[in-house]
Amino acid sequence: MSETGSNDVSEPHEHLPAAGGGHGAETAVHRDPFGDPGHPEHEYRRQDIDEKAAKHSERVVAGLFTLSMIGTIAFIACFVIFPVGKYVYIFPFGHVSALNFSLGLTLAVALLGLGAGAVHWARTLMSDEEMADERHSAGADEELRATMEEQWKQGVQESGFGRRKLVRNTMLGALTLVPLSAVVILRDLGPLPEDKLRHTAWAKGKALINPNTNKPLRPEDIAVGSLTFANPEGLSEDDEDFQEQLAKAALMVVRIKPEDIKDKKELDWSHEGIVAFSKICTHVGCPVSLYEQQTHHVLCPCHQSTFDLSDGARVLFGPAGHRLPQLRISVNGEGNLVAMGDFEVPVGPAFWERG
Structure with missing residues (x-):
């Protein structure tokens, strides 16, 4: 019992300053420590609202894929141009094999261009809207399969794979050329036996x-x-x-x-x-x-x-x-x-x- 004779029962709460900021004003806010905080409000990227920015990102992605193709072509050219016994001085490595150094450098450019292009495409042009889905059993019914198929088609559409032909074509070109590096390396395992x-x-x-x-x-x-x-x-x-x-x-x-x-x-x-x-x-x-x-x-x-x-x-x-x-x-x-x-x-x- 307090001095005024009223019941004062303590409950777990926090006292935060009132929105008005008045002296002594307090508001009780109850928080559930195990509650679901939810997702923050979705923030649209510049490319989502500005087609000019999206076109710029498309050109960047295409440029990276093109760089990958150039790296692969340079890889094959270096393999043909540089003899096995040629050494060059490159700071700070000293004297190194011109063939090995050029092959490593050009292959790195090819793979970097391909990887960076894919990452930039995903981060700037593909849909990044967060979606929550409840857990479900491993076995999928026909309705769920139909839903997944529809989501797949929606994802393909949102990725711009069909609409952004420049990105699609340069990516396919880079993916086609990169395996040629492995073919060239395998060819270097030894001379062909012929007959x-x-x-x-x-x-x-x-x-x-x-x-x-x-x-x-x-x-x-x-x-x-x-x-x-x-x-x-x-x-x-x-x-x-x-x-x-x-x-x-x-x-x-x-x-x-x-x-x-x-x-x-x-x-x-x-x-x-x-x-x-x-x-x-x-x-x-x-x-x-x-x-x-x-x-x-x-x-x-x-x-x-x-x-x-x-x-x-x-x-x-x-x-x-x-x-x-x-x-x-x-x-x-x-x-x-x-x-x-x-x-x-x-x-x-x-x-x-x-x-």
Whole structure:
């Protein structure tokens, strides 16, 4: 009880100055700390009410997309113009590869133009009006689907994608050109193989050279049951691509009794039981070298693929996908073993474009 005799019950409230600002004037305002404050009043952007400003933003977006296209074209041009070994001095980096620096710079411009254009378009031209929607269950009924479809169409219309052709066309141009950068980079992974995988250093008339003596092999040099290796005539260790050529042309030569050869084609391509097969395993390209004299089997030491040299080098065991290619051989007028051409099929493992 107060001195005046009235009941004074305290309630949670705040006393704020009255709007008039009079001395001692107070107003009780009750606030709910968990209430929904709602959205602030929507503020229209300049582009929403001024078509001239919207046109300016449209030109800016188109300019950024055009900058992206120029960056992509410059990327490809730099790839063609600058050699790999050219270095230039650029402060503060010092001497750097002209190719790497130009590719990085032009690709950055292409991606920056594309990203900045998309962001500027969204911030200045697309609708930014806030919309509140109540949570709903994950499963959508037909009415909701129809609503979402209608909202999608409305969003497309408000974005100006169909109406603002300059923005749309430059964006499509930038999106079309940017992937070309990846194509150029992938092209730089190495030289195109063309038909190099289908041909080796072997050719008609080339002698079989013993790699230990560097002299031509003769039939009498090869005993029954022995395994000998051979390189094509003219292949020298001083050649710049020696290892590359040897990786495809490496040959193993075995002498088998003609009556033990089961494959007729193998017999026709041999000379007095001397047969020549690629030394490169058809699984992953390991050198095949372990020969079993009694069975005429040759074993790859990497993954144990086993081939029967008396039956066209067909696969007996292991992960190899196909038989070892045979090289047709004969003897020239000097009595040396020579090739009658190249391998009939590509050597080594299969590749994606191999028929």
